[in-house]
Amino acid sequence: xxxxxxxxxxxxxxxxxxxxxxxxxxxxxxxxxxxxxxxxxxxxxxxxxxxxxxxxxxxxxxxxxxxxxxxxxxxxxxxxxxxxxxxxxxxxxxxxxxxxxxxxxxxxxxxxxxxxxxxxxxxxxxxxxxxxxxxxxxxxxxxxxxxxxxxxxxxxxxxxxxxxxxxxxxxxxxxxxxxxxxxxxxxxxxxxxxxxxxxxxxxxxxxxxxxxxxxxxxxxxxxxxxxxxxxxxxxxxxxxxxxxxxxxxxxxxxxxxxxxxxxxxxxxxxxxxxxxxxxxxxxxxxxxxxxxxxxxxx
Numbered sequence: 001x002x003x004x005x006x007x008x009x010x011x012x013x014x015x016x017x018x019x020x021x022x023x024x025x026x027x028x029x030x031x032x033x034x035x036x037x038x039x040x041x042x043x044x045x046x047x048x049x050x051x052x053x054x055x056x057x058x059x060x061x062x063x064x065x066x067x068x069x070x071x072x073x074x075x076x077x078x079x080x081x082x083x084x085x086x087x088x089x090x091x092x093x094x095x096x097x098x099x100x101x102x103x104x105x106x107x108x109x110x111x112x113x114x115x116x117x118x119x120x121x122x123x124x125x126x127x128x129x130x131x132x133x134x135x136x137x138x139x140x141x142x143x144x145x146x147x148x149x150x151x152x153x154x155x156x157x158x159x160x161x162x163x164x165x166x167x168x169x170x171x172x173x174x175x176x177x178x179x180x181x182x183x184x185x186x187x188x189x190x191x192x193x194x195x196x197x198x199x200x201x202x203x204x205x206x207x208x209x210x211x212x213x214x215x216x217x218x219x220x221x222x223x224x225x226x227x228x229x230x231x232x233x234x235x236x237x238x239x240x241x242x243x244x245x246x247x248x249x250x251x252x253x254x255x256x257x258x259x260x261x262x263x264x265x266x267x268x269x270x271x272x273x274x275x276x277x278x279x280x281x282x283x284x285x286x287x288x289x290x291x292x293x294x295x296x297x298x
Contacts, residue, residue, distance in 0.1 A: 023193045024201055027164045030109035032206045035060055039101055040207050043094040053094070054086040057101065066104040067097060073128075096145045102206055103127070103152040110159045115169065119159060122252065125293060127151030129248040130241075132292045133285070137275060141233060142240050150212050150241040151248060154219055156202050157195030165191065176261040183220040183263065196220055210234055215241040220263070225270035243271035248293075251286065255293050 035056065042053045058064050064085045071088035072081050082088040089097050107120055131148035161168045168191070175186035187194035200217035215238035218224045224239045250264040272282065 024198065027160060027193070027198065029160060029198065029202050029205060030106075033105045033109075035063065036098075036102055036105050036206065039098050043098045048094055050086060050089055054084070054089060057085045062108060063101055063104055067100055070100045093145075096148070099145055099149040099152070102149070102208070106153070106156060106206075110163055115162065116159060119155075119162075122249075122258070123152055123155060125252045125256075126154070126245055126248045128295075129251060129289060129292050130245050133244055133248060133289065136285075136288070137244075137277075139240055139275065141237050142244070146209070146212065146237070147241060147244050149208065150215055151245050153199065153203050153206075153208060153212065154216055154245050155195060155199065156216070157197070157199030160198050160202065161187075161191075161195055179262045179265065182266075183261075211237045211241065214238045218242065219245070220267075222267060222270055225267060225274050228274065239274055243274040246271045247275065247277075247285075251289050252293050254286070255290055 038056050039053065042048050042056065057067060067085060068082050068088045071091045080087075082091050092100065103124075110116055127148045128151070130151035131144040134142050134144040134147035158172065162172075165171075171187060171190045174190075175183045178186055184194035184196050196217050196219060200213045203213035203216050211234040214234065215224075218238065219242045224235070225243055227235060227239045246263060246267055249261075250268060252258065253260050253264075272278075277285070
């Protein structure tokens, strides 16, 4: 088993920790919206009140409309269309609803632009495909809602940096085209911080599970994909979330001919090994995933 270590997790603060915290404050991560905190608190109760939860969500027109749209999407395949937030909650369940609301709120936290719209479109496709593949593969501990959430938030540090630095788009292009170095190494060299660390901090602030913000921090790291046995279930789950989202991104890029990067050549073999997918199974996944990847995003 390979060990995962990170200086930010050390109990003793270091100069690097201090520099990281200063960089985070300077860049500015969107705070967790108050309405999302209320939704999470209610869904985490032993006996959540659906009526109260629906009233919380209905207070935000964009959130309620977005949640109903997601519940009526092809991904959930409900026999009847949701016409209210309460019906949407019944269709998709409380955990999925809270994660979907987090995704909608994340999008609302940034200004609209063509670059951002392309980013959200790609994230939504990867999230939806990740959730679908989690259902198909049925790996222990890997749930569709976790896979969907990770797909939505995996690259959430990118819009933060796009909003912060006008020159980040060029750095992003360079990192996407880098055939050997880690994606995050290009960012670190240029601006002394990277989207994975920023995204992990945002996920923590927005109360996402530990395995998800760990996976966000490590999702360009080959070493975590090599872990197949560990006594720490959240680390194994993180590695599977990373592998599944990377495969989903690869399928979206391959089938839609969109935004090719160098991540699959660098990480693809390890992803397939982590997910226990053979070449023959991959060919079948390509075929079966085509309508999911190509469908209009929610």
